[in-house]
Amino acid sequence: MRNPQLNRHGELQHLLTLDGLPREVIISILDHATPFTEVAEREVKKLPLLRGKSIFNLFFENSTRTRTTFEIAAKRLTADVVTLNVSTSSTSKGESLLDTIDNLCAMNADMFVVRHSASGAPVLIAQHLQATGRDHIHVINAGDGRHAHPTQGLLDMYTIRHYKRDFSQLSIAIVGDVLHSRVARSQIAALTTLGVPDLRVIAPKTLLPSAVEKMGVRTFSDMREGLRGVDVVMMLRLQNERMAGALLPTPQEYYKVWGLTPEKLSRAKPDAIVMHPGPINRGIEIDSAVVDGDQAVILPQVTFGIAVRMAVMCMLAGQ
Amino acid sequence: MQLPDAETLCRQLAEQIHSNLQPNTALIGIRTGGEWLARRLHALLGLRQPLGVIDVSFYRDDYGARGLHANPQRTKIPFPIENTPVILVDDVLYTGRTTRAALNEIFDFGRPACIELAVLVDRGGRELPIAARYCAHTLPEPLPASQSLRLEQTENGNLTLRLIHA
Secondary structure: OOOOOEOOOOOEOOEOOOOOOOHHHHHHHHHHHHHHOOHHHOOOOOOOOOOOOEEEEEEOOOOOHHHHHHHHHHHHOOOEEEEEEHHHOHHHHOOOHHHHHHHHHHOOOOEEEEEEOOOOHHHHHHHHHHHOOOOOOEEEEEEEOOOEOHHHHHHHHHHHHHHHOOHHHOEEEEEOOOOOOHHHHHHHHHHHHOOOOEEEEEOOHHHOOOOHHHHOOEEEOOHHHHOOOOOEEEEOOOOHHHOOOOOOOOHHHHHHHHOEOHHHHOOOOOOOEEEOOOOOOEOOOEOHHHHOOOOEOHHHHHHHHHHHHHHHHHHHHOO | OOOOOHHHHHHHHHHHHHOOOOOOOEEEEEOOHHHHHHHHHHHHHOOOOOOEEEOHHHHOOOHHHHOOOOOOOOOEOOOOOOOOEEEEEEEEEOOOHHHHHHHHHHHOOOOOOEEEEEEEEEOOOOOOOOOOOEEEEEOOOOOOOOEEEEEEEOOOOOEEEEEEEO
8 A cells, every 4th residue: 555645656745654654755854954944044034935825733732832833934935824723713612623624625725734632633634635635735743642743753853863964873762751752653763764773762661652662672761771872862751741540650759760860861972962852841851951951952953843844844835 | 059168158257257346246156057157257256255155946936846856955145145246157047037036035135235147158048037247158049948058067177068958
């Protein structure tokens, strides 16, 4: 079966997940993002590539950074962008997801950027568009449930390539709440595709998905051991809002065992970089001294995220 | 058709530009042929302003039809555009659409004092009201659309013109 994200020419039609996305497509997105990083330095921070296109940001779940960076990316490409928050939209009056989509299609939408708490919602929309013969409309998954967050995964790959160049030489550790993290799933998919030889996951046993080793990673429950000699530390946010039942002791205890402190970070290579998708919980999964330290590249991640999202939007709309 | 020697044309173009130079004139070459040419002119004219390079992929009017297939490079304009006299450099002037795209992009960096256009060869076939102030060679007859004329750079850095029949 054809990858539902690619059209019959093997070009990107929708961006739904990094799982199964061919290596050359991932590399091509990263390559396209590079010239977009320079736009922010111009007097007029705009390119006319998506002039006249209508992009709908559909956020059925809260997000500030992702929503804002998608909005900025669309605006820097001169698209008309409309952001809908669920709390103020008609879904709170009982309209179904696909009825909402049909209504926005009737307003001549060219692209949907979708954030949803249910895994698979963006896939459902893409299938609906295909089934109703609207192949010219594109869908970008901006994070769905526990499933995927592909643009976050891509901006992380961009950041790693920016600082470390060659994926085939790297030791990388993903630390924290892997169980609830769509970010971790997207990161693991991309890092595996890009050929990272040493990929580790460091987490409490209760926050590890049951079959995580099948994803091609080594698991560690001792943070100091897991961080030994790594080039990149990818922290995850502790997702309090998804925490049902007693998976963890107190936040203070979590910090003591799993929080990234300068002392624990010293086990990694001296030039290791520290990443975090945000929002950061200072003093829970990461120490303030690390966030504000020289090894953190958390704010560059945000900046690169705009360029990567611009590249994805252009590659979809340019087909 | 006998094509003129690109190296000779390059020197002639530098002479044409030389008499009109202002102290702060800057060159911007359009990737990739125009960049090679601009690099040569920049050295021949001994300009003080660093060389600018522009990739117009993002400003092309056929983007909707062609998409982002080629790999666009960074645009680098390493001097303040504001109030600077600019000479835009391209290898071959054809429809004028590339020039139009470059003009739009330059104005997104600021307001130059003026922009002039310098090209090695004018092949005819304009689709926009654009003309070159400096032009080393104009073909006697416009080339048919099926043919492509482009500048190439050999390994030792020499410039040559090549005609390609589609």
